[in-house]
Amino acid sequence: PSARTDTSPPVGVSCTNLAKRFPDGTVALDDVTVECPAGGITVLLGPSGCGKTTLLRCVAGLETPTSGAVLIGGRDVSAVDAGLRGVAMVFQNHALYPDKTAEGNLAFPLKMAGVPKHERTSRVAAVAELLRIDGLLKRRPGQLSGGQRQRVGIGRALVREPDVLLMDEPFSSLDAELRVEMRAEFLALQRRLGMTTLYVTHDQVEALSLADQLVVLRAGRIEQATSAEEMFRRPATSFVAAFLGGMNLLTGTHRAGRLHLPGHPDGLPLPPSVPVPTGDVTVGVRPEDLRPGPGTGADLVLELTTVLTELLGRERLVHGQLGELRVKARLHADIDVGERLIVHASPADLHLFGPDGLRS
Numbered sequence: 001p002s003a004r005t006d007t008s009p010p011v012g013v014s015c016t017n018l019a020k021r022f023p024d025g026t027v028a029l030d031d032v033t034v035e036c037p038a039g040g041i042t043v044l045l046g047p048s049g050c051g052k053t054t055l056l057r058c059v060a061g062l063e064t065p066t067s068g069a070v071l072i073g074g075r076d077v078s079a080v081d082a083g084l085r086g087v088a089m090v091f092q093n094h095a096l097y098p099d100k101t102a103e104g105n106l107a108f109p110l111k112m113a114g115v116p117k118h119e120r121t122s123r124v125a126a127v128a129e130l131l132r133i134d135g136l137l138k139r140r141p142g143q144l145s146g147g148q149r150q151r152v153g154i155g156r157a158l159v160r161e162p163d164v165l166l167m168d169e170p171f172s173s174l175d176a177e178l179r180v181e182m183r184a185e186f187l188a189l190q191r192r193l194g195m196t197t198l199y200v201t202h203d204q205v206e207a208l209s210l211a212d213q214l215v216v217l218r219a220g221r222i223e224q225a226t227s228a229e230e231m232f233r234r235p236a237t238s239f240v241a242a243f244l245g246g247m248n249l250l251t252g253t254h255r256a257g258r259l260h261l262p263g264h265p266d267g268l269p270l271p272p273s274v275p276v277p278t279g280d281v282t283v284g285v286r287p288e289d290l291r292p293g294p295g296t297g298a299d300l301v302l303e304l305t306t307v308l309t310e311l312l313g314r315e316r317l318v319h320g321q322l323g324e325l326r327v328k329a330r331l332h333a334d335i336d337v338g339e340r341l342i343v344h345a346s347p348a349d350l351h352l353f354g355p356d357g358l359r360s
């Protein structure tokens with residue numbers, strides 16, 4: 001069954017020079033320009049307070065930007081009411097009507113839009129089958145599990161056949177296992193229906209698994225926007241590198257082949273093949289790119305003192321002290337707190353950032 005009787009091609013969303021300053025002076029968005037491709041999932045990722053929800057609400061028409069424009073399908077919707085923009089939003093707390101059945105909740109937006117009864121019934125049935133809640137339609141929200149309630153919440157957005165689906169941390173109130181399951185289910189559904197989606201999360205794993213385009217926001221500005229794969233492979237700033245995958249950042253001063261770090265005055269010898277600029281610099285390396293042992297002589301070698309180990313499953317995340325810095329390594333090794341640990345990274349796995357945080 002298809003929830004979309006509307007077979008028009010998906011539309012893109014563009015935000016141009018969007019700014020939002022709240023009356024108390026808080027700048028939630030500061031000159032944000034982003035293109036969200038038609039039919040794809042754009043994930044907005046960033047720490048708490050960076051402006052993700054505000055951006056979504058500006059697209060929805062629930063917030064009026066201070067300046068800039070939102071275009072949906074190439075049309076400037078700045079003067080268009082929220083209800084007429086062809087967008088639907090799914091919230092973290094699905095806010096279903098507690099006294100209505102699942103069916104009543106799904107049908108309500110259609111009723112408000114004046115859709116005739118027979119069409120309401122068939123559209124609700126199609127969406128319910130799609131979301132595998134067709135056996136639960138007579139239940140009220142209180143008689144549904146968290147995951148089932150969230151399916152009803154998504155169904156209520158889809159039943160309107162929106163051009164654009166806006167999702168604000170839709171699965172964050174679910175427990176870890178269910179969250180992963182719902183995420184995969186949603187991805188399959190999105191691939192099948194192809195609705196343009198803007199998806200807000202602060203969870204980097206969720207972001208990597210869903211994003212066709214990943215947008216990292218920091219304090220109301222776009223830090224980087226590209227494919228998830230590219231962002232992970234080549235983070236444009238040290239902020240993105242640390243936020244996405246928890247890269248270790250060794251920030252110090254490079255002089256004559258050695259990286260001088262806080263609390264580590266002798267400095268680390270840098271691999272000669274890596275073009276590290278002289279002066280203040282950050283050398284980044286991911287925990288999974290550190291390997292046990294001293295390497296080949298061409299590698300960056302770190303001598304750590306183990307301060308904490310976390311079992312991840314097959315591997316351990318070992319937290320080591322290097323001068324005043326903490327370095328994390330993802331290793332198969334069995335190691336105790338207090339032990340010396342020597343790890344190395346291949347030059348190809350090092351990321352360099354300048355004092356401004358930009359990749360160099």
Ligand code: ATP
Pocket residue numbers: 022023024026027028046047048049050051052053054055202
């Ligand atoms: P979270 O992940 O915590 O939900 P977020 O990235 O979605 O955060 P926003 O909710 O967009 O962030 O908020 C961005 C900034 O704007 C924050 O500093 C927030 O405190 C502020 N803000 C949001 N709404 C208002 C408001 N109505 N009045 C004043 N400031 C606001």
